[in-house]
Amino acid sequence: MNMSISMVTCKPAMPSLKDVPRQLDISILIPRRRREKVVVILGATGTGKSRLSIDIASRFPAEIVNSDKMQVYEGLDVVTNKVTEEEKCGVPHHLLGNICPDADFTTEDFCCLASLAVDSISARGQHPIIVGGSNSYVEALVNDPSFHFRSRYECCFLWVDVAMPVLHSFVSERVDRMVEKGLIEEVGKVFDPDADYSRGVKRAIGVPELDLYFRTEKFLDESNRKRLLEDAIAEIKYNTCKLACRQLEKIHRLRNFKRWNVHRLDATQVFQRQGGAEADEAWRKLVIEPSTKIVAEFLYGATKYPPLPRALAAAVAG
Known part of the structure; x- marks a missing residue:
């Protein structure tokens, strides 16, 4: 007894497009990746x-x-x-x-x-x-x-x-650690008095805030240099916290709206x-x-x- 089965008989009949109701979107018949x-x-x-x-x-x-x-x-x-x-x-x-x-x-x-x-x-x-x-x-x-x-x-x-509140405290401490790792020196190496802070990596928080310090440090005594640097670091911390708030607002918008x-x-x-x-x-x-x-x-x-x-x-x- 021949047990082979013709594969032709196993194929399901495909509907003809003329049999598809007109109100049906025929794209559902097209296989999707x-x-x-x-x-x-x-x-x-x-x-x-x-x-x-x-x-x-x-x-x-x-x-x-x-x-x-x-x-x-x-x-x-x-x-x-x-x-x-x-x-x-x-x-x-x-x-x-x-x-x-x-x-x-x-x-x-x-x-x-x-x-x-x-x-x-x-x-x-x-x-x-x-x-x-x-x-x-x-x-x-x-x-x-x-x-x-x-x-x-x-x-x-x-x-x-x-x-x-917890994150703001953490990012402020992180800025201090970044300063310890060489943030000031890193920015000093790329400082350019004619820099465009609206494009490229110089837009990064930590670069524009130090502009005034690097422009004037050689004209100031040690006390005023220290004060100016502390002000710049405080501004970096403030702008980083502002960035965190904006990012959180965007996430809430993506989630809720x-x-x-x-x-x-x-x-x-x-x-x-x-x-x-x-x-x-x-x-x-x-x-x-x-x-x-x-x-x-x-x-x-x-x-x-x-x-x-x-x-x-x-x-x-x-």
């Missing part, structure tokens, strides 16, 4: 976005695309607070410190290069993680119809949030514990674990995920 998945991390400056992006990329096959409009530029690594090679933990980063410092890098430029980076990462079987404080860049990339991002990619939005499905992760307790083992444990419980479960569900439809290798966990925690 499955959308790839992208993780987007939002948050005000200083909340730990970069740290979380590396934590997630260390648990999943992922690469990071920077969306901070100052960190795209080459140079001024302390001023722009770029992650170091050691902090990257071997995770590939894109659009980080490779744009000419004096370039007029526009939102459209970002959308074009970020879109190419995301496409390249996805084509290699990796998951893109977009992270940075420039929410206008992210919004333009996700919503601009010219790039068809929404039709090609499904997004998971994570928001690292910290109560503003644009209706983005944003997952909020409250990291306030982490910053209240001011570093050390307790802060690291709070970061793990309040940020890493919930965000990793969200991403696992988003990427694979599962809440189970591989544990971070011990050596890598130590590097991330450190």
Whole structure:
């Protein structure tokens, strides 16, 4: 007895277009390409976005695309607070410190290069993680119809949030640490009395505020130089706090008015514990674990995920 079955008889009959009701959109009959998945991390400056992006990329096959409009530029690594090679933990980063410092890098430029980076990462079987404080860049990339991002990619939005009074205190202390790391000297090396502070990396907070100090320091005695420098540092702190408030307002707008499905992760307790083992444990419980479960569900439809290798966990925690 011949048990073979003709494959012709197994094919379902396709409807003829003349049989389709006129009010039906025939585009539903056209097979659509499955959308790839992208993780987007939002948050005000200083909340730990970069740290979380590396934590997630260390648990999943992922690469990071920077969306901070100052960190795209080459140079001024302390001023722009770029992650170091050691902090990257071997995770590939894109659009980080490779744009000419004096370039007029526009939102459209970002959308074009970020879109190419995301496409390249996805084509290699990796998951893109977009992270940075420039929410206008992210919004333009996700919503601009010219790039068809929404039709090609499904997004998971994570928001690292910290109560503003706590964050303001932290960013002020961070500015002090940046000064200790050489912020003043770094800006002094690129100081130009004819500088245009409306374009390029010189727009970064920390550069315009020191202009008067570098213009006049050689004409002042030690006491007045010290006072002028303290005033400049205080202005850097104030402008950084203002930036954090603007960034938070934009996130609320994206969530409440644009209706983005944003997952909020409250990291306030982490910053209240001011570093050390307790802060690291709070970061793990309040940020890493919930965000990793969200991403696992988003990427694979599962809440189970591989544990971070011990050596890598130590590097991330450190």
